[in-house]
Amino acid sequence: MKSFQEKVSHALEKIIKKDYNLFLEHPLWALPQKQEFGDLSSMVALKLASLLKKDPLEIAAGIKISLEKVLSKDVDKIEILRPGFINIFISPKILIKSLNKILKSKDKFFRSQIKRKVLIEFLSANPTGPLSVAHGRQAVVGDAIANVLEFFGNDVKREYYLNDEGRQIERLVDSVLARIKENRGEDVVFPEDGYKGEYVSATASSLSIIKLELDRERLTKAILKEQIDLIKGDLKALGIKFDNWFSQKTLISGKKVEGVIDLLKKKSLIYEKDGALWFSSTKFGDDKDRVIKKADGELTYFASDIAYHKDKIDRKIDKLINLWGPDHHGYIKRVKSAIKALKHDQDILKIIIIQLVTLKTKERMSKRAGTMILLSDLIKDVGPDATRFYYLTRRNSSHLEFDLDLAKEASFNNPLYYIQYVCARIESIFRKIEDVSFNSSFSKFLKDPEELALLRALLQFPYCLEKAYHSQEPVFVIEFLKDLAASFHKFYEKKRVLDDDKKVSQARTNLVGAVRIVFHCGLSLLGIKPVERM
RNA sequence: GUCCCCGUAGCUCAACGGAUAGAGCGUUGGCCUCCGGAGCCAAAAAUGCAGGUUCGAUUCCUGCCGGGGACACCA
Numbered sequence: 001m002k003s004f005q006e007k008v009s010h011a012l013e014k015i016i017k018k019d020y021n022l023f024l025e026h027p028l029w030a031l032p033q034k035q036e037f038g039d040l041s042s043m044v045a046l047k048l049a050s051l052l053k054k055d056p057l058e059i060a061a062g063i064k065i066s067l068e069k070v071l072s073k074d075v076d077k078i079e080i081l082r083p084g085f086i087n088i089f090i091s092p093k094i095l096i097k098s099l100n101k102i103l104k105s106k107d108k109f110f111r112s113q114i115k116r117k118v119l120i121e122f123l124s125a126n127p128t129g130p131l132s133v134a135h136g137r138q139a140v141v142g143d144a145i146a147n148v149l150e151f152f153g154n155d156v157k158r159e160y161y162l163n164d165e166g167r168q169i170e171r172l173v174d175s176v177l178a179r180i181k182e183n184r185g186e187d188v189v190f191p192e193d194g195y196k197g198e199y200v201s202a203t204a205s206s207l208s209i210i211k212l213e214l215d216r217e218r219l220t221k222a223i224l225k226e227q228i229d230l231i232k233g234d235l236k237a238l239g240i241k242f243d244n245w246f247s248q249k250t251l252i253s254g255k256k257v258e259g260v261i262d263l264l265k266k267k268s269l270i271y272e273k274d275g276a277l278w279f280s281s282t283k284f285g286d287d288k289d290r291v292i293k294k295a296d297g298e299l300t301y302f303a304s305d306i307a308y309h310k311d312k313i314d315r316k317i318d319k320l321i322n323l324w325g326p327d328h329h330g331y332i333k334r335v336k337s338a339i340k341a342l343k344h345d346q347d348i349l350k351i352i353i354i355q356l357v358t359l360k361t362k363e364r365m366s367k368r369a370g371t372m373i374l375l376s377d378l379i380k381d382v383g384p385d386a387t388r389f390y391y392l393t394r395r396n397s398s399h400l401e402f403d404l405d406l407a408k409e410a411s412f413n414n415p416l417y418y419i420q421y422v423c424a425r426i427e428s429i430f431r432k433i434e435d436v437s438f439n440s441s442f443s444k445f446l447k448d449p450e451e452l453a454l455l456r457a458l459l460q461f462p463y464c465l466e467k468a469y470h471s472q473e474p475v476f477v478i479e480f481l482k483d484l485a486a487s488f489h490k491f492y493e494k495k496r497v498l499d500d501d502k503k504v505s506q507a508r509t510n511l512v513g514a515v516r517i518v519f520h521c522g523l524s525l526l527g528i529k530p531v532e533r534m
Numbered sequence: 535g536u537c538c539c540c541g542u543a544g545c546u547c548a549a550c551g552g553a554u555a556g557a558g559c560g561u562u563g564g565c566c567u568c569c570g571g572a573g574c575c576a577a578a579a580a581u582g583c584a585g586g587u588u589c590g591a592u593u594c595c596u597g598c599c600g601g602g603g604a605c606a607c608c609a
Contacts, residue, residue: 028550031550032550033552033553034553034554036553037553041552041553043550043551043552046552046589046590049589050588050589056589081553082553083552083553083589083590084589085552085553126609163609166608166609167608167609168608168609274607275607276607277607278607287536287537287605290607291606291607292607293607294607295607296607298607300606300607300608300609301608301609325603326538326539326602326603326604327603327604327605328604329537329538329539329603329604329605330537330538330604330605331604353538353539355538355539355540355602355603356539356602356603358602358603393546393547394547395547395548397538397539397540398539398540398547399539399540399601399602399603401546403546414558414572415557415558417572418558418572418573420572421570421572421573424570424572425569425570425573428569428570429569429570430569431569432569433569463550467550475548479548479549479557482548482557482558483557486557489573489574490573490574492569492570492573492574493565493573493574493575494574496568496569497569498568498569499569533570534570534572
């Protein structure tokens, strides 16, 4: 039993079943509320009332009586408010018991043991240039989601799908070759849709690259390696590490694409039209059939993607998660139809769309045009922690308007520092105590409203985790930490931890120790290091 | 034309279908004899428009208005 909330929810579920002979689908029937409304509040009487066409207050009164029987030792009071809220005030004894459990088992108290194999693929930017601030969002959000999944006990693998073959790569190589010739003063026409960014010129000036000018295969390899290393460098700065870099090239050289096409052919899902090969994706819910091999014989990106997803599924993974940009929205049906065609449950794949990062200037970021703000510049300017935080403050589905000046400024004037200030204050207190130990027998001396308010705020962490986990929205962790930070700062203003009364002092040390555990835990999910000093 | 995301305070964002719509920045005014004032306390200030579902709508549905994006034998 991680939280008292679960206990209450189970109790309510039983009561509904017994007294009303109903089973209502809802994971948690009691939710945390504003403290004035108690620790938990349930709307179950209202739901039942609308279902049974009865007076909600009457139903609430009945539930209250049943609930009091079950929870008599655990609650202070249960009150009913119009139009039918049931508000539950947990007894401080139970709160203190939970506090002691947290001190004993630390972050394990909050962890779960869902033993599922999950593969999360994210970022997967083409290795045709450095990462921009737009990519940064995909990278950071993906990593944070993976952290949360791991925290719940999943066996998580982070994967980067590397587009190491195809037209974009050829274009990049052509662009480098053109710059090499330009540098020699030769008269060349720069490829129309080539890459114009500075990094191309930099690559073209590198001696080890120029050496390979006439050996296109080795040149391509060298340029690719350089680009991938750049990407890895940026990721490392943010503390992100992929378990697997999956090469698109190996799909083709390994005949996996041809293999999957043959498989679909055997199922009679491939046909020829206008000289191209088409996949009958409409049979599986897509809006139109899609080309997998063009009339010129070249395989489409979609063909590789079918093979790629088949490969992932064949690795015996329970859940696949892909993070895509909103420009891939129309692509979801296509890939899911392919999974269905291969006789798999399409729900094995969860696609999360991370909305755009737009520039304040309204100019579009483009690698080819060279108009973009580099992720590495951002990290350099504001530091990795503020960078990560900046990306995680928005819901996945919300646009993130990017303003570099604001981001820089925000590094000093940022909710992150409101949160970090808690850590700094706690460490500062602990530095003043010679022997920081937590003796749970003192926790019972916590009884001031400020202390209990902080403890109550702390104990909502499991609920925050549930929300973040099920919605795949790391932003909930931030919202929670902000709330908890506010509770802590308020407590800190009014009560001294280092009190003349030894008992009080020790009790508050316990409380603050638990706050520290939760902050470290929450921040580590976001991939941010708690500070000791600021 | 079809599809997706977004319209909340001057600005940037919150709010599981719930109770008095919350924060930060900015503005105005208080608080350091005391563990770190990057903090605390207080004031002014908001749901684009019109319907619908509901005991209850910022949230769900429909239409409109406004902003952004996607709709390839591109990747």
